[in-house]
Amino acid sequence: MSAASPETTAHIAFQSLPVIDVSGLRSGDARQRQKSADALGKAARDAGFLYVTGHGISSELIDRFRKRVREYFQQSHDEKMRDYIGYSVNHSGYVPEGEEQFYGAKAPDRKEAYDVNFDMLEPEHARPMLGPNQWPELDGFKTDVKAYYDEVFQLGNLLFRGFALALELPEDSFTRHVNRPPSQLRLIHYPYNPDVPTDRPGIGAHTDYECFTILKPTAPGLEVMNGAGEWIDVPVLEDAFVINIGDMMEILSNGLYVATSHRVRKVAEERYSFPMFCNLDYDVRIEPLPQLISKERPARYEPQVCGEHLFAQTAQTFQYLKKRLERGELELPKGSKGLSSFGREAGGQR
Numbered sequence: 001m002s003a004a005s006p007e008t009t010a011h012i013a014f015q016s017l018p019v020i021d022v023s024g025l026r027s028g029d030a031r032q033r034q035k036s037a038d039a040l041g042k043a044a045r046d047a048g049f050l051y052v053t054g055h056g057i058s059s060e061l062i063d064r065f066r067k068r069v070r071e072y073f074q075q076s077h078d079e080k081m082r083d084y085i086g087y088s089v090n091h092s093g094y095v096p097e098g099e100e101q102f103y104g105a106k107a108p109d110r111k112e113a114y115d116v117n118f119d120m121l122e123p124e125h126a127r128p129m130l131g132p133n134q135w136p137e138l139d140g141f142k143t144d145v146k147a148y149y150d151e152v153f154q155l156g157n158l159l160f161r162g163f164a165l166a167l168e169l170p171e172d173s174f175t176r177h178v179n180r181p182p183s184q185l186r187l188i189h190y191p192y193n194p195d196v197p198t199d200r201p202g203i204g205a206h207t208d209y210e211c212f213t214i215l216k217p218t219a220p221g222l223e224v225m226n227g228a229g230e231w232i233d234v235p236v237l238e239d240a241f242v243i244n245i246g247d248m249m250e251i252l253s254n255g256l257y258v259a260t261s262h263r264v265r266k267v268a269e270e271r272y273s274f275p276m277f278c279n280l281d282y283d284v285r286i287e288p289l290p291q292l293i294s295k296e297r298p299a300r301y302e303p304q305v306c307g308e309h310l311f312a313q314t315a316q317t318f319q320y321l322k323k324r325l326e327r328g329e330l331e332l333p334k335g336s337k338g339l340s341s342f343g344r345e346a347g348g349q350r
């Protein structure tokens with residue numbers, strides 16, 4: 001994640017997020033798909049943050065998934081640490097409070113997480129953050145969490161096609177690069193303890209690194225910065241997902257879509273939130289798409305290798321990866337950026 005400065009945003013001074021029904025993106029009629037895509041594209045340009053309805057994911061599947069996640073976090077610290085993220089080969093597993101060190105933050109955020117990555121079982125395609133997932137031995141967890149991952153992954157592909165149409169590109173411009181992407185689902189638990197006097201936020205202000213995020217929160221707390229630099233509440237809409245543009249889509253779109261800064265304020269009740277960070281394949285060069293470069297609008301961003309950038313940023317924020325770097329067991333990709341240097345000021349959560 002990186003922290004966007006308000007002056008970089010081209011967003012309007014929205015007071016609530018647009019709600020977009022994306023069911024038209026599934027239509028067999030190309031005009032219907034284009035109409036839905038145009039609405040999606042307008043919301044992405046105006047706000048960079050929106051709700052989507054008509055997504056086609058059943059509430060039963062979401063409820064089963066939420067129940068498993070709750071069961072998981074109700075375990076003791078020692079039980080959860082059996083699947084510590086530091087034991088995994090693909091950056092999956094339990095992330096205890098304090099594991100992530102955020103760039104410029106005074107104190108760690110109040111949260112614990114379980115990270116689930118793309119479950120990549122073919123050794124010949126292994127990369128630093130791509131490999132088989134670590135799963136806890138908790139009845140039904142793998143089945144129900146994987147089912148949710150797979151459904152949201154497909155929704156991601158639908159939205160990738162929508163964004164392509166909205167940008168007047170061939171419909172598969174993004175999805176042809178979505179084969180084994182380092183797309184991560186985070187199960188985040190923000191505990192609530194009224195007896196702990198703390199002003200620590202849930203998550204400090206940042207933008208997400210990836211192309212876009214599909215988020216399902218269970219309670220209020222999320223705030224988004226509008227084009228006037230004001231923090232706007234994102235209430236929970238039961239049958240919707242929250243979508244936000246990330247850094248890589250900003251680069252690919254040559255700044256037509258801008259990553260929106262957001263944060264989670266100190267929670268007033270126990271809260272869970274499930275961001276799925278949708279990405280392109282590890283080796284893809286992320287740079288402004290040639291169709292979106294012109295004399296009037298020259299390329300505004302330097303190329304990045306998708307997975308390498310993600311890995312380099314993650315390796316500089318997680319304790320266990322920092323130790324592997326120190327011990328020489330891992331190396332940052334050549335030319336990696338520091339946490340503070342990606343386009344905007346400051347960064348680094350997750």
Ligand SMILES: O=C(O)CCC(=O)C(=O)O
Nearest residue numbers: 203208217222264273275
């Ligand atoms: O908890 C939330 O609602 C947002 C989480 C988030 O912004 C993130 O993990 O990047």
Ligand SMILES: [Fe+2]
Nearest residue numbers: 206207208262
């Ligand atoms: Fe985020």
